[in-house]
Structures are given as structure tokens and as C-alpha cells.
Amino acid sequence: MTPFSYVRAADADAAVRHSGVDAKYLGGGTNLVDLMRETIERPGTLVDVTGLSAEITETDGGGLLIGAAVRNTALAEHGLVRRRYPMLARAIVAGASPQIRNMATVAGNILQRTRCAYFYDRAGSRCNKREPGQGCDAIDGFNRMHAILGASPACVATHPSDMCVALAALDATVHLSGADGERRLPFADLHRLPGDEPDRDTVLQPGDLITAVELPPLPIAARSTYRKVRDRSSYAFALVSVAAALSVENGTVTDVRLALGGVAHKPWRASKAEQALCGQPATEATFRAAAAAELAAAEPLRDNAFKVELAQRTMVAVLGELAEVEVLGGGA
Amino acid sequence: MGIIVNGTDVALPDDPRVSLLDLLRERLRLSGTKKGCDQGACGACTVLVDGQRILSCLALAVQYEGRSVTTIEGLGDEGALHPLQQAFIEHDGFQCGYCTPGQICSAVGMIEELRRGVPSHVTADLAATAIPHSRDELRERMSGNLCRCGAHNGIMDAIAETYGAETHAEAAE
Ligand SMILES: Cc1cc2nc3c(=O)[nH]c(=O)nc-3n(C[C@H](O)[C@H](O)[C@H](O)COP(=O)(O)OP(=O)(O)OC[C@H]3O[C@@H](n4cnc5c(N)ncnc54)[C@H](O)[C@@H]3O)c2cc1C
Numbered sequence A: 001m002t003p004f005s006y007v008r009a010a011d012a013d014a015a016v017r018h019s020g021v022d023a024k025y026l027g028g029g030t031n032l033v034d035l036m037r038e039t040i041e042r043p044g045t046l047v048d049v050t051g052l053s054a055e056i057t058e059t060d061g062g063g064l065l066i067g068a069a070v071r072n073t074a075l076a077e078h079g080l081v082r083r084r085y086p087m088l089a090r091a092i093v094a095g096a097s098p099q100i101r102n103m104a105t106v107a108g109n110i111l112q113r114t115r116c117a118y119f120y121d122r123a124g125s126r127c128n129k130r131e132p133g134q135g136c137d138a139i140d141g142f143n144r145m146h147a148i149l150g151a152s153p154a155c156v157a158t159h160p161s162d163m164c165v166a167l168a169a170l171d172a173t174v175h176l177s178g179a180d181g182e183r184r185l186p187f188a189d190l191h192r193l194p195g196d197e198p199d200r201d202t203v204l205q206p207g208d209l210i211t212a213v214e215l216p217p218l219p220i221a222a223r224s225t226y227r228k229v230r231d232r233s234s235y236a237f238a239l240v241s242v243a244a245a246l247s248v249e250n251g252t253v254t255d256v257r258l259a260l261g262g263v264a265h266k267p268w269r270a271s272k273a274e275q276a277l278c279g280q281p282a283t284e285a286t287f288r289a290a291a292a293a294e295l296a297a298a299e300p301l302r303d304n305a306f307k308v309e310l311a312q313r314t315m316v317a318v319l320g321e322l323a324e325v326e327v328l329g330g331g332a
Numbered sequence B: 001m002g003i004i005v006n007g008t009d010v011a012l013p014d015d016p017r018v019s020l021l022d023l024l025r026e027r028l029r030l031s032g033t034k035k036g037c038d039q040g041a042c043g044a045c046t047v048l049v050d051g052q053r054i055l056s057c058l059a060l061a062v063q064y065e066g067r068s069v070t071t072i073e074g075l076g077d078e079g080a081l082h083p084l085q086q087a088f089i090e091h092d093g094f095q096c097g098y099c100t101p102g103q104i105c106s107a108v109g110m111i112e113e114l115r116r117g118v119p120s121h122v123t124a125d126l127a128a129t130a131i132p133h134s135r136d137e138l139r140e141r142m143s144g145n146l147c148r149c150g151a152h153n154g155i156m157d158a159i160a161e162t163y164g165a166e167t168h169a170e171a172a173e
């Protein structure tokens, strides 16, 4: 690890004041400390922001305001999250391990970096995310875990978070504090596609602090879930995951929220599938067609073509479960 | 203020790079807590902070100023084993023993989470406040602790017996 100095910020204003050119905010440290040990991140100052709000409060309209320092376990455990946004609780407990979830903060989870093995291999691999312009060893390498949607010739990495897939589906808003004061950003606009700047995971500027995440009131989310497909049944990153909320009236889909994980550089809101579902009969045929519409643009790599079908089947299975419709020979 | 380790106030390291794990092992010579991967993947370094289980390898010691850390040395000792330690012996919950301190600290934190009603990946009913102490629940909740020797069945039996869930033999009946 490169030497650094450590300060603890009592609140958001102090945190922003402490942040300088080579400073980084520190949440639970479960991603940042690891990356510093690998000398992939080399901040000169760590500003500990676990003293920021760790509260979950109900907003006027019946949404939730989640402080940036809320631990992942505390969010998954919260009664209102479990009842009103079950997909979020399910997504969180599908991620990492209990010990890590006890440490990890909401903001840190959102800003965790990719698990691309070439990104981690500073000594032996080329990576445009780590060293812009260097090249990408994943594109023609072992890319089973990599992106099938929205990638670029510069980077094919995926965003590893489970929680973020639910936040994308739930139309969350991120509260920020930075050099120019406070602002809000739709969660969907926070993470970027790699384009030709894969070193930038998000649209945030240096020094931007996440202070909270807001969930809108969303009655449809009370009937929602999260399904994660991975190489072992626990403690593994997603190959593909699906967050979904569905409302069906008289056999017709009236509203839906759908997002995918493990497929792109950002949590992937499946807007095309949502459009293809609304107003249609809640049948396997509809679910299949919607999933196919979303994946039509998929560009698989050497090792991950399986994800294209896997993502579709998982979407169909999850929609079948929520609609209580028999799919794929027994998904419901 | 320092860190309280097993009831004793300990000075913080001057260098903020020192992990909680290295503070425990290298500076305090509390070598019960093990370093397996040093990157969050194995659980061997699990300790309790104010009763919550965390990974000491991904924790900077300075972050835990004023907090109370319990390691395996603080749970029991040779004359007075923790009930889980005794159960691990009785159920062959280890071979080499390297993962064992982490397993035991993890299980102590785990049962508090279960009693509090924290849901897990296998919890069927998210709205339920009381979660069954089933084998599936215990297994999922212990999945952050790997065992290279494959002592998992013994580990699960020791935990199940100590915390009143069905044992492997009962489940198989
Ligand atoms: C072995 C292992 C397995 C894992 N498996 C999974 C998995 O299956 N699914 C999953 O989703 N995750 C998984 N994770 C990742 C884990 O969820 C993240 O490491 C964790 O959520 C990060 O949160 P943190 O608070 O520890 O972040 P930190 O490591 O403290 O910070 C992460 C980033 O966020 C920035 N940051 C922190 N707080 C703020 C703030 N308030 N404002 C602005 N920037 C901030 C930091 O500067 C840093 O860049 C795994 C991790 C490990 C080690």
C-alpha cells in the first residue's frame, strides 16, 4: 500500500472540505482497502465517511431516504425495505458475505469497482480502466464474466453490484454534495457505459460525495424480487441477475420494472423489455418476446455467449414467478 | 482513545495502513485470528466488533477507534471453552484448524443476526420477523467462511447443536 493520511469526517460538509485532488472517501473499506493493497488505488488521503448519516427515514410521499453510511445489512434488515421494496433486500443478501455486508456502506456498494481479473492484475495485464490507453486484455482473453450489452472496444467489464440492480429498477435518486454544493442525480444516470473513457465508472467529479439514496414511493415494488445466477450457490459474483417488479390485472401486465446485473458496465435497466411487456397478456410468450427484445442488441465475447440465453431465461423465470404463471416447464 | 481488544485498551497504530488483522496478529501477538487470503474471500480473519462479525483483513485498524473487538482469544480459553469450541471438538468441526477461529467468531455473530431477524438469501418469507433456525439458513449464513479441509458437515453440526437447530443426522432421517 502507498502511504496515505487518514481523517475522519464528522459530517458531509467536513468530508467535502477534506477532499482534495488525491483524496478518496472511505466507507467500509471492503473494496477500497483491497484495491489499495493491490496498488490499483493510491490515494494520498483517506476521508472516512462512515460518520455520515446512517439513518433510514420515510419521506413525505412514502418513499425512503437512505443515508450514505447505512450498512448493507441494516438496509436489507429494515422492515420498510422488506415490505415495500423486497427486491432490494433480496439483492443485498444475494451479495458478498454477511461479514462484508456488515461492513459495506450503501455509497461504497454503489461505487465499488469492477472485478475484472485483468483490472486487478496490475503486474501482468493491460487494462484501459486502470491505465487509460494501455489496451484491454479481457477483450480477447478469458471473458466469461464480462459484458454482453453496452460494452466498447476499450472495455468489456461489468459492474459487480447486486444492490445497484435493484436501485436501477426502483428509479432511485442519488443525493450528492460537492465543490459546487448539493445536487441530485437519477440513479440511472450515475454509472456510465465505458465508451472511450473506461477509467470513469460514473459521471461523478473528484470530490463528489454521495450523501444519501432516495427511493420514490413505488407501490408496484411491494411485489418484486431479485434472482441471481452464479457459479456456486453463495458468496460469488453474478453471472446474470434480474431485479423485477410486476403488476398484472385480469391477466394483463399493467406495469413493470426490470433491471439486469452481470451484463454491462452499469446496472442495466431493461427498458426495451418493459415496453414490450406493458399492456400485453401475462404469458410465457410475452415474457420470452420481451426478454428477446432486450437482448437483441447483445454482443457476446469469446467465452460469454451463454449469458445471452441465460439472461433471457432468468427474466422469463422471474416474471413467471411474479405473475404466478407456469414458465420454462415450472418456473412459477 | 485506542481500540478495545478483548476488554483491554490498545493503542492505535501510527501508520494508518495497518489492517485490524495485522494489528491483532503482528503487534498484539493474538495469532488466533488467521490470515487466509487477505482480500475478503475466505472469512478466516473474522472477528466481532461490538458484537458484529466483520473481516479484519479489509478493515484499517484506525477506522475502529473506540470500538470493542472480540477475537477467538476473547471468547474462551483452555480452562473455559466457549460452548461452540467444545461443540467443534465433539463434532469434528475441523481438521487443520486454520479456519476454525474465524468459523467460531462468525457463528457467534451469525446467531445474533438470526435472532434479530436479519433475512438471508434463503429466507422464504421476507416479512417474517422470526426466521427458522434451519440447516439451510445456518449454511447460507456461514457461507462467508470457507474450509479448505472440507469440515463443513462437522462445523454445521457443532453450530446446529449449540444453537438448537436440527443436526445433520436428524435432517437425513
Ligand atoms: C470477496 C468479496 C465478494 C464480494 N461479493 C459481492 C457480490 O456478490 N455482490 C456485490 O454486490 N458485491 C460484492 N462484493 C463487493 C462489496 O459489496 C463491496 O466491496 C462493498 O459494497 C463496498 O462498500 P464499502 O462501504 O466497503 O466501500 P469502500 O471500499 O469503502 O469504498 C468503495 C468506493 O466508494 C467510494 N465511496 C465510499 N463512500 C462514498 C461516499 N459517501 N461518497 C462518494 N464515494 C464514496 C470510495 O472512495 C471507493 O471508491 C464482494 C466483495 C468481496 C471482497
Ligand code: SF4
Binding pocket: A114, A116, A117, A118, A119, A126, A127, A128, A129, A130, A135, A136, A137, A138, A139, A154, A155, A156, A157, A198
Ligand atoms: S474489460 Fe475493462 S477492466 Fe477489464 S481489462 Fe479490459 S479495460 Fe480493464
Ligand code: FES
Binding pocket: B034, B035, B036, B037, B038, B039, B040, B041, B042, B043, B044, B045, B046, B055, B056, B057, B058
Ligand atoms: S483473510 Fe480476511 S477474508 Fe480471507
Ligand code: FES
Binding pocket: B093, B094, B095, B096, B097, B098, B099, B100, B146, B147, B148, B149, B150, B151
Ligand atoms: S479445518 Fe482446515 S481449513 Fe477448515
